[in-house]
Amino acid sequence: MSIPSSDLPPIETIVSDYHVPVMVEEVLTALAVRRGRCIVDGTLGGGGHAKALLHAGAKIIGLDQDIGAIGYCIQHVVVYAGDTVRLVQANFRRLDLVLQRLKIEKVDGVLLDIGVSSRQLDRAERGFSFQKSGPLDMRMDRAGSVAAADIVNEAGQDELARMFRVYGEEPAAGRAAHAIVDARRKGPIDDTLHLARLLEQVIPKRGPRHPATKVFQALRMVVNDELGALADGLEAAAKCLSPGGRLAVITFHSLEDRLVKNFCRETTLAQLDRPEWPAPRANPRCMFRAVNRKALTPTDRELARNPRSRSAKLRVLERTASNFTAPLPG
Ligand SMILES: C[S@@+](CC[C@H](N)C(=O)[O-])C[C@H]1O[C@@H](n2cnc3c(N)ncnc32)[C@H](O)[C@@H]1O
Structure with missing residues (x-):
């Protein structure tokens, strides 16, 4: 489903001094948002994506490991959306546990917008910036x-x-x-x-x-064990998505994108083949359908408006009904 631009909230309502969300329109299309669908935003940040998703009619479970992001979104997103949004300070690598505690069995979409927010980068006291004096910290949580x-x-x-x-x-x-x-x-x-x-x-x-x-x-x-969290987060998302549910992941550098790309390949291939096998075998980890063959990137218009979006890559998967409890064949 594609959401016409006229149905998007005006960009100034989702852009904040906290963070400018990237590829908003593409994310809405990727997650096939419809009224009442329950979407996990695993990386709330300043809530830009969350607001756009809410505006498109979704219900949101918002996670961030940074308590500062949760505090900001309580003021700027909950106020805007009331009880269609629930916020939890948590690492998305434990997304399945968070949903269990909220007594939610399955969700219709998961968004992971990997990395740090502009607020985290810009605040000297967080220790991410090499341009300002601050404690050498860098912990998101x-x-x-x-x-x-x-x-x-x-x-x-x-x-x-x-x-x-x-x-x-x-x-x-x-x-x-x-x-x-x-x-x-x-x-x-x-x-x-x-x-x-x-x-x-x-x-x-x-x-x-x-x-x-x-x-x-x-x-x-x-x-922040970013690659470990991403690998765990992808598996956790797969466990929580209902059939037809979408997983959208935005990465900003090659190591993260490679990890996501490998996960996509590993979980979308219907069959596995090895030279020592007499015939191809069904892939027990096949649990997704690739929505786009290639990663999506920001438009020139977005690049001109927000240069920080320049290395963003969006990959999108759709959960199929198949299960994946069996290990990979040895
Ligand atoms: C790029 S920002 C997200 C911006 C957000 N989409 C927006 O529209 O403002 C990434 C956010 O994810 C959070 N984050 C990064 N890794 C995380 C993890 N493993 N679990 C939970 N939150 C994480 C960071 O603290 C940061 O606030």
Whole structure:
């Protein structure tokens, strides 16, 4: 189903100083929103997507692991939507448990808009920004036990280098790790600008991005176990969707998109084949139909309006009736 643009809330009602939601129109179409459908927004943020979904007639269960996002949405979304929205501070990796506690068996859609919000990035005290001085924190859930400073000051040089290479895809990972270990001999590194200045000295500037971008990204991903949460969240969503229900996932960098893409392939293939098998076998994990063959990306109009949307990719799956309790054949 496609929702005509005229039925969308005006963009100024969903854009807030908290976060500008990306690909709103595409998300509404992806989730095939109809009046009364129950959709989980697993990444509420400033509630931009949630408001658009509510406006299109959906009921919303909104999750965010950041209590600040929940507080903001109590003021800005609940007020707007009353009892058609329920908000829970939780990690979407435990979406199935959250729904169990709310006594909701199945839902019609799940939206995951992965990553951090502009509010989290922009507030120096959250520790995500390499442009402002703040505590080296980066926890989305402030009850989380490990902050970025713990990793920067305690991890071994090899471990840091591996982290920056794997999660940041930083070519100068080794040099960055060495500089950190060297600098922390003089005292702990617990300020974002301190770390950014240090990295500027050993990572060459390539293109418009700040040299610390990839190391900060890697730290953020490790602190919040972002890839682990995403992998668990996809499985949890599959358990909670009713047949015909839609899963829409927006990612912002290649590691996340690869994970989602692999999940899509693994759960949409009807048959598996291996050279050692006499014939193809049914895939016990086949539980979705791909709605789009390729990932969707923002339009030029959106890119001009919101440059932060530039790396967004939206993938959409539809739950089929088949079950997936059997393990993959050995
Ligand atoms: C990109 S923002 C979402 C913006 C939102 N769609 C909007 O319209 O404002 C991502 C949000 O998801 C939250 N988040 C990220 N990973 C999460 C997880 N594993 N569980 C719950 N919330 C998460 C972050 O705290 C952040 O508020």
